Amino acid sequence: MNLQQLKVFVLAVDLQKLYLVAEKLQITQPTVTFHLNKLQDDLGVSLFKTKSYHVIKLTEAGKDLYHYALQVNALSVEIHSLMDEHKGMKAGRLSIGSTHTPATYMIPPLLREWRQTYPDLSLYLDVRPAPYILEQLKNFEIDIGIISHIHMEDPDLISEPLVKDDLVIILAADHPLALVEEITPDQLTGYPFVSHEEGSISRKLVDDWVQQQDIVLDIVMEVSSSEALKAAVRHGIGYGMVSETSVKAEEQEGSLVVKPIPYWLPKRYIYAVKHKKKLIGPAQHLFWRKLEHAFRSQVPTY
Numbered sequence: 001m002n003l004q005q006l007k008v009f010v011l012a013v014d015l016q017k018l019y020l021v022a023e024k025l026q027i028t029q030p031t032v033t034f035h036l037n038k039l040q041d042d043l044g045v046s047l048f049k050t051k052s053y054h055v056i057k058l059t060e061a062g063k064d065l066y067h068y069a070l071q072v073n074a075l076s077v078e079i080h081s082l083m084d085e086h087k088g089m090k091a092g093r094l095s096i097g098s099t100h101t102p103a104t105y106m107i108p109p110l111l112r113e114w115r116q117t118y119p120d121l122s123l124y125l126d127v128r129p130a131p132y133i134l135e136q137l138k139n140f141e142i143d144i145g146i147i148s149h150i151h152m153e154d155p156d157l158i159s160e161p162l163v164k165d166d167l168v169i170i171l172a173a174d175h176p177l178a179l180v181e182e183i184t185p186d187q188l189t190g191y192p193f194v195s196h197e198e199g200s201i202s203r204k205l206v207d208d209w210v211q212q213q214d215i216v217l218d219i220v221m222e223v224s225s226s227e228a229l230k231a232a233v234r235h236g237i238g239y240g241m242v243s244e245t246s247v248k249a250e251e252q253e254g255s256l257v258v259k260p261i262p263y264w265l266p267k268r269y270i271y272a273v274k275h276k277k278k279l280i281g282p283a284q285h286l287f288w289r290k291l292e293h294a295f296r297s298q299v300p301t302y
Contacts, residue, residue: 001042003076006069008035009047013066016056074140078279094283095124097133098146100226101165101243102270107146110294114287121283130201137275143284145273146291148243150201152271160272160288162295167205167241167268169259170233170250177239178257185213185262192220192238194229205267206241213263230256245270 047062130147152159196203250256
């Protein structure tokens with residue numbers, strides 16, 4: 001068993017067609033078949049349910065191998081990237097997974113500075129939900145995760161809280177509650193509410209708060225995007241509750257009024273996350289330090 005065989009195996013499972021694997025690796029299709037047959041011979045088990053590769057279906061052994069082959073391939077790519085970085089931080093790659101709020105409102109200025117300092121270093125930013133980012137980290141598919149999360153506790157991961165990311169009330173400038181200094185929960189029940197979609201972390205936090213206050217909000221619209229929610233509030237559809245980080249620009253320019261949620265207990269933070277066992281090269285180490293330095297004054301205390 002060698003790295004090339006594992007690479008061919010993973011691509012065969014992912015692409016489902018041997019000719020696509022051949023095109024991807026710039027080899028012939030018979031060579032692809034040879035590697036798959038040789039891999040099975042070397043391991044002494046059947047990895048596929050059929051001898052023909054026209055239909056790619058894995059046996060239980062194949063499924064187990066695929067899980068680890070993904071990690072081996074990712075580590076192989078990382079080793080090459082790490083060696084490239086040692087060649088003067090050139091031709092290397094920094095891969096970041098981020099949830100929507102930090103990817104949109106926090107890290108773009110850092111990435112701009114990074115590009116200016118290291119123009120030859122390629123950047124990859126994957127914007128996904130927090131559970132997906134954490135799974136990518138565990139599979140060694142990305143270098144660093146930057147996620148909004150309620151509480152980080154995982155034995156395989158190292159997490160560093162960067163900034164508090166709780167929710168706030170947002171209102172149009174002409175909303176009746178915009179001039180109220182301290183809004184009460186009961187006052188919020190009398191006006192239309194634009195909500196995050198069910199299943200999101202923000203919606204769960206709001207639903208928990210509503211239950212604690214023993215009130216019912218008049219939900220007139222549900223959206224899956226913070227930008228769409230802010231736009232709905234600006235156009236007078238109702239008030240909303242969004243990440244404090246996501247609304248700083250609108251608050252400064254005066255297009256939205258921001259108020260604290262009454263009796264809200266801080267729960268959510270934005271974390272930098274990495275795998276404990278992942279090899280950290282110069283680029284990853286420097287970017288991690290850059291994150292810590294950029295948000296050091298905002299790190300919460302527990």
